[in-house]
Structures are given as C-alpha cells and as structure tokens.
Amino acid sequence: MNNTVTIKDESSSVGVSSLSKRNTTISILIIGLLFFIFGFVSWVNAILIPYFKIACELTNFQSYLVTFAFYISYFVMSVPASFLLKRLGFKKGMMAGFWTMATGAFIFIPAASTRTYEIFLLGLFTLGAGLAILQTAANPYITILGPKERAAQRISIMGICNKAAGILAPIIFAAVILKATDTDLFAQLGTMSESQKDAALDELISRVILPYSVLGCVLLALGLMVRFSPLPEINTEEETAEVATANSGKTSIFQFPHLILGAISIFLHVGTQVIAIDTIIGYAGTMNIPLMEAKVFPSYTLFATICGYILGIICIPRFISQVNAFRVCTLLGTILTLLVIFAKGQVSFLGHQADISIWFMVLLGLANSLVWAGIWPLALDGLGKFTKLGASIMIMGLCGNAIMPLFYGYFADLLNERAAYWVLFPCYLYLVFYAMYGHKIRRWSI
Template sequence: MTTSIESQSKGTSSFVPMAIVAGLFFILGFATWLNGSLMPYLKQILQLTPFQASLILFSFYIAVTFTALPSAWVIRKVGYKTGMALGMGVMMLAGLLFIPAAKTQVFALFLFAQLVMGAGQTLLQTAVNPYVVRIGPEESAAARVSVMGILNKGAGVVAPIVFTALILDSFKDRVGTELTQLQIDEMANGLIMPYLGMAIFIGILAVLVKKSPLPELESEEDDNETKEKGHIKAALSHPNLALGVVALFFYVAVEVIAGDTIGTFALSLGVESYGVMTSYTMVCMVLGYTLGIITIPRFISQPTALMISAILGLILTVLIVIGDNDSYAIANTLLVPFGGTALPDTLLMIAFLGLANAIVWPAVWPLALSGMGKLTSTGSALLVMGIAGGAFGPLFWGITSSLTSLGQQGGYMVMFPCYLFILFYAVKGHKMRKW
C-alpha cells in the first residue's frame, strides 16, 4: 500500500524529497535547453533551412503527444519513483544515440535521437510534476513550482554556456562561411564526448533515484471498472483541466520559440555568440520565477500573475515583429556599459519573453489540477501532453519565416494568438467547473 506524500510529510521533513525533485528539474532543464544551441549548430553543419532546423525541436516535443498517456499507465503500474528512474534510463539511451548520428551526419538519426530524448523526458515529467503540486498547500503550489522552475531554467542558462565551452568555441570563426567537408566532420565529432558524458551521468542518477528515500505518491487503482478511456474522459470533464492543457500547449509553443529559435535568428544576423543566446532568455525566465516566488500568493494571486504574463507577451511579440535589427539601444543601455555584448534590440526582446513566460507553467498546473483528486496522474499526463506545443510552435515559426517578407523576424507573429488564449485562461478558463 502506497502512502501519500502529503500525509508522510506531516511527520517528516519534505526537504529530502524536494531536494531530489529539484535535482531532477535541473536535469530536465539541462537536456531540454541544449536544443537552443544544438539547433543552429546542426543548421550550420547540415546546411538546413529554417523549416528543417525547426524539425529538430519538432521531433523532441512531438514525442509528448504519443508517450504522455502511456507514461501515466506506466506510473500507475510501477509507481512514481520507478517511473522517474525509467524516464532517465530512456534519456540515457537518447544521449548514446547522438554518437552514431554525429559519426554519420544523417539528419534522420539526429531526429530519432531527439524523439527518444523527448519520450524519456515525458515519462520523467509525468512522474515528477505531481510531487511539487501535492507536497504542500494548493494555494502556494505556484511558488513551489517556481522554485523548481528556477533550477530548470537555471540549467537552461548553464547548458548553452557548457555547449559553447565544450563544442562551439573552437568554431566561432566559421559563422557565415561555407564549410568544407573536413570542417563539417570536425564540428560533428565535437558532439560525441559531451553527449556520451551526459548519458553516463543520467544513467548513474537514475540508479541513485531508484535507491533514494523519495516517498511514493498515492496512486490510482487500475481496476476493471475504470479503464484508461474512463480516466481520460473523467479528467476532461473538468473544463479547468481541459482548457489548462490547451493553455500549456500554447505556452510551451511560445517558450520554445523564445528559448530555442533565438540562436538560429542570431545566426541569421551574423552574431558569433549565437550558441549562448538561449542563456539570455533563460536568465529572464529565472528572474521571472524569482519574482513569482516573492509575489505569489503574498501580493498577487496565481490567475493575476498569469494575466500579467499574457499581456506582457502580447506587447513584446508586437515589438519583436516591428523592431529594427540595426538598433542596439537596449544593449547599449543594459549590457555594454557593464562589459556585455552589443546585440540587436529584437534579439533582446525575444530574451525578455522569458519574463512573460516564466509564471505561466507554475500558475497553470495548480489551477488545472484543482479538484482532480485521484485523477491527478491522468490529469498530469494530459497537461504534460501540452508540451507538444513545443513541436508545433517552432514548426509554424519556420513555415511563417518562409512566407513573410520579414523572414525569421516575421515568423514571431505566430506567438500572438498563443498569448491571447493564455489571457483567456487567466481571466475565465480556469474558473470553469462545468462545460
């Protein structure tokens, strides 16, 4: 018989479970936000179009669509803790797949490795997110998720810097030049050791988590009367959950566009430091999470924070699309006087989207899972399916980039309807308890 983490935490400190979960959020962030550096790097090596480059993100995030609900089934069978270990095992396998992909330089192998990495992340996400929501009072869940978000996005700051230090620094002089086959081979082989090291580290961590004192959440009984379709139908009968899934779909779409296409856009502008551009967005997200911890629920409610985030996202989207790529006013004010790099205003406004995006995930999760009870793991799996937005956001950005006269800059207009729906959920959608 499993014991709920809520009841167990009454008698013992929740510090150890939260410390373990925090480490997992860091690993999730590191593996996820490597994509922001990997995408322009592969674009350069394999000479990809913006649309083809967006498939690198598509293959990673589309895995969520067909593995989220099976992940919930696995967790009901083996438990949350074993589910986390299995998720990391799949991520380890994905890291190893990058080795033959780099040696052969076959684009399809890179996409397959990304697909497997996305599947492992989905299983880990489905298992780990309910811990944060259910380890304390529901009204302060957004603050706890914000703490995890700082670690997740903090890893997003670190990952591009590590990628650049281990791989990209030796090849900065090749931006905007036509590569020889020897140079392409050299750049591709540079991926092997970092991904091998990451695979080994994640594998060791999976074993440690399996043997850790992490308490088990109370799980639903998978009896004969309540089949998988019944779980899904019951969960989707809650409008706040169903609309929350859509809100997260649009949120992850804009989050991934802001975090992972900024490097590709920077490469198109001839910025040599394109590999670390994701770090700029992640720094803004960490700042946003910190503000969330300070203000929620002490000064503002979760829905209010969500509304402010959506409005800021709408404003920034307009400014990015109509902005001047030759203007450096923001960098000259905020970065250059302190020894920072001079970057175009449009790039920095994409980074500022991190502020708009930071609170959305931690605010939507508790609002969507409110009142779900024993349907929590199915609700969690459905919410994790919203991560599929990360597949389609960059894809539509790539398509729109090819169709507008503004090119990649014009592609960012696809974010506007996404923020509009998030605004709707903040104002009305989360309050709905009946269709």
Template sequence: MTLPTARRSRFAFTMLTSLFFLWGFVHNLDPILIPHLRRSFSLTVLQAALVDSAVYIAYFVMALPAGLLIRRAGYRCTIIAGLGLFGIGSLLFLPAADTHRYTVFLAALFIIACGLTLLETAANPYAALLGRPERATQRLNLAQSFNGLAAAIAPIVGARLILVQGPTDQQLQAMTASARQAALAAEAASVKGPYLVLGLVIFAIAIVFWFIRLPEPERKGGEPGADGAAASASTAIGLAWAHAPIRRAVIAQFFYVGAQVCVFSFFILFAASAAGLSHIAAADYLGWGCGVAFVAGRFAGTCAMKYVAPARLLLGYALICALLSVVTMFASGMACVAAVIGIVFFMSIMFPTIFSLGIQGAGANTEMGSSLIIMAIVGGALLPLAFGFVSDITHSIQLAYVVPLACFLVVAWFARTALARERNAAPVSPLTNGALKRV
C-alpha cells in the same frame, strides 16, 4: 498511513529539483545542436528543424503511456524509467557520431525526449504533492526555477563544448569529397564527450532513485488503480478531459509552449534582423539575456506567489507579455531585443503555473490529466511553423510576433477562468485522493 517526515520530503524534493535542472539543460542544448548538425551534415533549414520535431513529437507520443505507467507503477518507478530512457538516448550520441548518420542523432533525441516525457509527467504533479496543498503552485514554480537556471547555463556551456572551430566554408569547398567528409565527421564527434558525461550522470541519479523511498499517493478502493484494477485508457482519458480545469490547461499549455519555442528558437534570427546584431552577439543575448531573465523570472514569480494568488499573477504576466509582443512587432533596434527579454522574464512562470492550476482538485484524474497537459507540449512543434509562415509572407520576422501575441491572450483567458474558479471555491490539494504511503 502518516505523511512523510519533513526531512525526507525535503530530500525527495531536492532529488526532484535535480531532474528539473537536467531536462532543462538537455532541452537548451538543442539550439546548439541545430547549427552544429546543420553544418556537419550539410542540411537545409527544414532538415535541421527535424531536431525540434524529434523532441516535441516524442512528448505527444509518450505522454499518455506515461500517465498509464504512473497509475500502474507509481511516480518513483516512472521516474526511474524516464531516467533510463534519458541515459540510453544520451549514450546513443556516441554511435551517432561514430557512424556520422543524422537519422541516428534524431533517434537518440527522440529516445531522450521519451525519457523526458516520463520525467515531466511524473515530476510536475509529484513536486506539487510534496508539501502543504496551499503552496503547491509556489513549490512547483520553485522546482521549475532550476529548469530556468539550466536555460541560462546550457547554451553558454554547450557552445564551448560542442561548437568546435573547424575548417571554414571556403576551406571545406577546397577539399576533396573524402577529406570534406572526414572533417565534417570530426566536427560531429564533438558531441560525444558532453553526452557521454550527461548519460553517466543520468544513470547515477537513476541508481539513487532506485534505492531511496518516496511517498506515493494512496488510492481508495473505489478509485481507478486500486487493488491493481485500472480503468481503461479511453475511460481515464475521458474522465480527465471532462474535468474543465484540465481541459483548459491543455489548451493554454499548447499555446504557451508554442509561444516559448517561437521566442527562443527564432531569437538569433530575430536579433540579427531587427537590431543588426551578429549571430555571435545574438547568441550571447540569448544566454545572458533571455536565459538569465527566464531563471530570474521563475525565482521572482515564486516569491511573488507568497503575496499574490497564482492565477492572478498569471493573468497579469500574460497581459504584459501580450503588450510586449506588440512592442516587439513595431519597435526598432535594441528596443525590440529588450522587449523580447522582457517577454521571457514574464512568461517564465507560465508552464508550471498552468500545470499546477490545471490539476488542482483533479483527484483520481491527476495522472491522466498530467499526461494530457504534457501532450500539449506538441504546440512547440506546430506553432513555430505558423511563426515562420507569417515571417515569410510579410518578409518581417518582427510581425511574426503576432503568433506569440495570440498565444499569450489564450494564457490570459485560462488565468481568468482559474481566478474565477478560485473565487468560488477554497484552495484544494492537487491530489485529493488519500494519504501518502511508503514504497
């Protein structure tokens, strides 16, 4: 079959880009939900941290089923299924607020994250597919740039829509138990409007994907998935894991996502401790500083890849992030905050670049390889625990940046191996298993 027309490819890429923005937006509402739900339900810090756990565990649970779904039903159907779960989870915030049950909120977040897992497992390799093979990594970074844009917008918008001004802690203490419960329930209800709108937007986009025609990678008869015959899940996983670039990308992505969550999730506590900022001022630096740095880094990195090999750029950026982590550990005042914002700028290209380099040349292993790399997002649930442990035993949140430092060195190792592979082989397409067909 012939390749899709340039116009249809651009439209498909535009639709995919909207998905990158949407899942970036909902992910970056989580730092707003954590303090909001902690107050509304009088939670401990550990209980409030279950918000992140519910999200990142879903990636670990759903990534392999997502890869199998792609192999059986294709990218388009997987994207529609992911949008469906995303929308259902968003609408579940309404009964969660009405019943004022924290477990329902966690269930809603888990369902949203299951949908996001399907979307990310499908959209990342699909974005790499739509266009010239030699520009695959640059194209994926461009799509991921809109994920970074959402990281800048979501905290600012979410704080104004969700963090309503309720009674002070002193006023709550003076209330009767029933009045206090009613006041906290009213605060929790502030999530209903934003998540209702989000859910409706998601379903509208799912309808668009239902009716548009997208190209799918055509499988050859001898490959898994041809003529409805798919290899067993264990065989597919084993074949994907045996592909060295995928295996290294899984390791690198585990540590990168862990570093990213450490930097973003603990930023407000870090800025308050190291630079003496109020929580409100620290939140502004998180949105306008880290958020803007993240999206700027994505766009700048995408442009830089026109002139610098992606693996070489990744290696340089990882080493810079490691150096800035050392600065963060031992500097003081606003220099620390500036160093962290610098880390955010340079780490912005890491997720899509690791992903694209990992599946490069994977052929029939692309779908399961994508699933394994998405599973590695579970690093965002585990490595922040190490960050918190180091902070507790050293009584210094700055010294805890030894954890991101180690993570960035792992990313540098991955980039070095990818660069060595590029020197020994000509660039190939992330998907080399045939032409495209219409579905």
C-alpha cells in the same frame, strides 16, 4: 487545508500534511534535481538547432525538426507514461525514464559517426520520451506536495532549477563543441570543394560524441540514484469527500473542461517559450551577430525567466495571488510580442550592438516565468482520482514545443525571422483567456 493525498510505503500510509519538514525538504530537493536535468537536456536544443543547421546543411524549417523530434515524444508517450507510473510507482518509473533518456544520448554516437540527421532525430525523440515519463511523475508530485495556494511557489523553485540548467547547458555545450576558429570555418564553407566541406563538417559533427556519451552514463547513474532514494511514493488518486461527490458522475477525463483548456494552454505556453529561447540565436544572426557571440542570448532569456521565478517565490501569495500573477504574465507576453515585431532602433547593451527588438525577446523570458506555475494548479484542481491521467493529458500539451517552432520556421523561410514572431500573438491571447476565464469552466455548455 484538508489534504488527504497519501504517501505509500510497504507498511503504512500517511498524509502529505503529516510529513516531517525534513522529509518534505528532501523530496523537494530530489524533484529539484530532476527539474535541473529536464532543463539541461531540453535547453541544449537552443545551440543544437544552429549547430545542426550548419553541420547537416539544413533550412530553417529542417533545423527546427530538432525541437519537433524532441517534444513530439511527449504527445506519444505521456498517456503510456501514466500507466507505466501506475504499474511501477514513481521511483521505478523515474528510473525507467532516466534509462530511456540514456538510450537517446547513446544514439548520438552512431548519428555523429555517419552525420545522419535522421538518426540524430531518433536520438532526440528517445531523449524526449524519457523526459515525458519523468515530467508525468514530477509535475503532479510537486504540485500537490504542500498547500495548493503555495503550489506556484514550489513550481517556481523547480523552474529556477530548470532554467539555471538551461542557462548553463548552451554555454557548456558550446564550449565543448565549438572552437574560436569556427567563425572562420563557417565563413569558408561556401568556398570549399565538396570533399573538403564534407571532411570539415564530419569533424564538426563528431564533436558531440564525447559529451553525449558522458551524458548517457550520468543518466544511467541518476536512474539508480532516484530508484534507491528516500523519495516517498505519492498516491495521487486519493480525494476528499467533497471532490469525490463532485466527480461521482464523471467517467471520462474529457468531462473536466478546465483541464482540457489547461492542456491547450500548456501547448501554447511551451510553444511560445521554446520559440523565445530556441530562435533567438538565429534572430541575432539577422543582425549580423556571429554564432560565437549570439550563443549567450538564450541564457539571457532564461535569466529573465529566473528573475520572474524569484519574484514569484517572494510575492506569491503574500502580495499577489498565483492566478493574478498568471494574468499579469500573459498580458505582459502579449505586449512584448507586439514590441518585438514593431519596435525599431539600435541599442548597445551587455556588449552587444543590436536591434532593440531582441531585448524584448529576452524579456519574454520574464513574461513566461509564472505561466507554467499558474496553469498547473488551476488545471489539476478537483480532479481527484483522475489526477494522474489528467497530468498525462497536460504533459501531452508539451508537444507544443515540437509544433510551434515549425510554424515559426515556416514563416521565417516564407517571410523573415522577425515577421514570423506573429505566431506568438494568438498564443498569448489564448493564455490571457485561460487566466481570466477559462480555468473557471467546470462543464461544457452547448
């Protein structure tokens, strides 16, 4: 493979293929740490949604503004992030991303002190803005750091780091902010006087101050660590002669249909993923599973995702190509969505007595596992000097995390939590289209 992407330092430039095995391994480990942080900060939203719903007395729709505020920042910040990275380089840009996230964590302190949901949303938006900068750097970095046909393997390794943090985040956060007596407290809120309820909810919401203060300090330290780490600078705008010739007449990122269609795929994929994880606690509640027990269901879904990643690492490309793995996962997601909606019957599994449909929700984690890894290499293929801007367009697609849960929350209020999962079905159909055909489109036809 002719890989002409270069690594820059103050004195020399070398091709990625010329990097020593040690340098490549160190780079992958550092980016893996970044993906762990992405996962920890992102997937804690699964417990924040029902937590804020109780503490701030919200509707379903209002509670899903947690994901909206967090992920809409990706839409706002992704293109500015690409210019920031171009100006500062990867390492200084990543430090700026970590410090922006730290600011968001510290905003939780005044938000909790006043029990003001709008300030919490500002903090979440700021956290997301920092993550947008980090994601804009990390995703193209890991995609091109090695052979293209093994990109899905590398992304799967990053996915394990991300989802392992996602498994830990709701459990650790719940252990910090929830008490064994909270089940009784939640049941008694409706019988309390207004002053008693306010006092109880103020105490409940104040529990986020310590963990988010610690998180802010950790993020500040991580920013410094990455800044002075041995992580090499990658010039993503280098291109082969073949790619340069193919792109010679192109002046706009919108002249790459497979990229734009890929960004739409990312929008829908992350939307389906966050719905599968962040709504499952509420869905368990409709089966009379209390919050203290239901808090583990996001971890089950994320564990299923990790199983998919491990299969990807083992099987791609030895037994199955990454594009075929992508196709299998999108088809599986379509089938599981229909089973969530239509399957009936009670089962007892892992100590939980619940409708069988919730276990199909858990298995959506498996279906979602290799979709991200499938989309990125296909969407960035052949962009050359447009790669960095193309990556920012892809990161814009992460605002699907913000918008899709609102659709789910709206239909959950209008219909019910189970019927609202119909929003997943057209998303998976589009992903099937991109996996089968959409990624091959290289010019718009009228």
